[in-house]
Amino acid sequence: MRSEGRGRVVTIAEVAQHAGVAPSTVSYVLSGKRSISPKTRRRVEDSIRVLNYHPHAGARALASQRSNVIALVVPLRPGMHVPVLMQFAISVVTTARRFDQDVLLLTADEGPAGLRRVAASALVDALIVMDVELHDPRLPELRTLHQPSVLIGIPADTAGLTCIDLDFAAAGALCVDHLADLGHRSIGLVGPPTAVYERETGFATRTISGFEQAVARRGLAASTHPCEPTYEAVRRTLDDLFRAQPELTGLVVHNEAVISPLLDSLHQVGKRVPQDVSIVAICPADVAERAVPPLSSVLIPAEDVGRLAVELLMDSLEGRQNRQTTLLAPRLTRRQSAATATA
Amino acid sequence: MRSEGRGRVVTIAEVAQHAGVAPSTVSYVLSGKRSISPKTRRRVEDSIRVLNYHPHAGARALASQRSNVIALVVPLRPGMHVPVLMQFAISVVTTARRFDQDVLLLTADEGPAGLRRVAASALVDALIVMDVELHDPRLPELRTLHQPSVLIGIPADTAGLTCIDLDFAAAGALCVDHLADLGHRSIGLVGPPTAVYERETGFATRTISGFEQAVARRGLAASTHPCEPTYEAVRRTLDDLFRAQPELTGLVVHNEAVISPLLDSLHQVGKRVPQDVSIVAICPADVAERAVPPLSSVLIPAEDVGRLAVELLMDSLEGRQNRQTTLLAPRLTRRQSAATATA
DNA sequence: GTGAAAGCGCTAACAC
């Protein structure tokens, strides 16, 4: 005796019949949109279990105008730090499931048309777009869409959009304050290559401005240096730095690709970390942990961002409006690369 | 004049009216399931463009019994090498889009019930399940499902299932042959910790058997060693190895976590790579490339596996049956860690 | 080569 026929789908009508109620009652038991007597509820729930009923997603989407699916658009660009990206995606899926939503995975290479496709076909109720650039070509589309969206990253014009990102200005300032608190008076910022400052997400610029404001506030000597991720560029940057500021004892590094060549180069010129030079990095936790020595760092809170993105989306879907940008406060984790200045 | 109303969805009926044809004709233009006169086709296509029509995914799924969505179940377990996982996922999405399919991202923590949920609700037409273990609790569910599925990894019993994986036995043999061809006569295999051999995917066992068969075939001296990813364990393993085989000049490493401590330890006991010891690794390409020196390696062909998985699924959906397991031939990339034996 | 119309399985008025 097997109750499931070949390929047959159990329908709400069958459940209703089995429980001796109307189809709508089954629907309402499932959605909780009207009160049901405990007795009826139990009967229906039993039938659902016995028949192993699962509502047809397409039918439900058609009738209710809700697919219960969220789109997640991930970047393909090789520059990204993959573990952080994955951590973020996992966090999105996990949070979405808490709200009974599923997640459709899209790649950025579909461009604006990809967003339109899944939105216009009502495949998804909402979208999360990662790695949004300053002048992202998808912005017009996102503003037009009937579905709410959350952008990870802050474009140049955020009007009409909901954005989330780490507060890089605060992160830059936090690093400066940490070094200043440890007694360092002359510090430097090693950032991403110049190219990054022009296009992309603008986070590099925000870090610099936070860095510079904090430097001014604390009355430190400082300079900032874009840096390519090559040994040669790192050497040159260090030369520049120590020539301009011979007293330099602190470094803020906002460029994960540069970390290991930088540590190597420092070692080779006889500068010990943290005895001679203290370092604070803005980078993924795993990178900071694996460095030798492990770096005190401000981490990218991928998990929080993912969770928050979904929560904002659910708010929008429930009618709670929230067009605005959210900057997450940075948190500094002390490890072994920053110590009291020995001047 | 704006043709899109507030939240209104353009329907096939509107397109039909605009083009002066029946709704079914529009449908057939879209699906290509019956021949249309060039003239009609053009009219319909124009209307579709003008009205910016996108078929409603839910309605389509309901009427056609096809959602055009594939589920991708990714593991959460921290042991996984994340970049490979991501590479695989990207490959799945990219290939799926070529077949006009979308990808629903699920995490393994939903277990068998998660598979049932998306399958029974007809949210997806097919499933790809990554990181399948020898006695995976999801196997019964996968056998019951009305949707086809492809498993990444080879369980103990593959009956009624479609599985794909790298041919680890062949990979083990390939490494042995490479070392033997270079003149090495005494070699060792450093594998994953013993725990991995018992549970999980069985790939470790397959590597060993391939290794041992090749060793026998080539008449080499050899031994195999599970190894925890700690410096201490690595030292002990090397001690054992060189005590038992003082003439040892070649190592096959199938454990990416062990690579960097192993290279360090070798360096510290004065063994140069590749002059004194040649190494061939079975690991992701990025790990092999980043090692010092870069390792000759058999890589995990994540991209091929992802593409193939989707292609197999599409075959099933099109009615081309294929219950079977596919082992991908390993490819060895020469880098700098393996050289001619200097005996 | 094209049209008419019957569902697909569910939700949400509306009625009681």
Next chain:
DNA sequence: GTGTTAGCGCTTTCAC
């Protein structure tokens, strides 16, 4: 607190 029923927008016979 529960039942009836009209769609939701599409695909696919069936008919011409």
